[in-house]
Amino acid sequence: MNSRFENRFEPGDIVCHFKRETLSEEEKNSGLYTYEIVGVAVHTETREEMMVYRALYGDKRMFARPLEMFLGEVDREKYPEIEQRYRFEKI
Secondary structure (H helix, E strand, C coil): CCHHHHHHCCCCCEEEEHHHHHCCHHHHHCCCCEEEEEEEEECCCCCCEEEEEEECCCCCCEEEEEHHHHCCECCCCCCCCCCCCECEEEC
């Protein structure tokens, strides 16, 4: 298991995606861009670690994203106005 995951997130943690910063207060109150961590899964074909997480808004879909991408920092060239350091952070 990736040690960076163990230090940053645990199943049940509530996190937000950096794009939450771009929302109005009303949109934030609806829970947009907030998620609950389910845990890390391993892709059966590639063995790549994937973060599994569930939306806390809308139909509460479950998503999987490569762990390295999930833990990555915000692209400052593409999103210079974003203050959040990482793509996903605990709230």
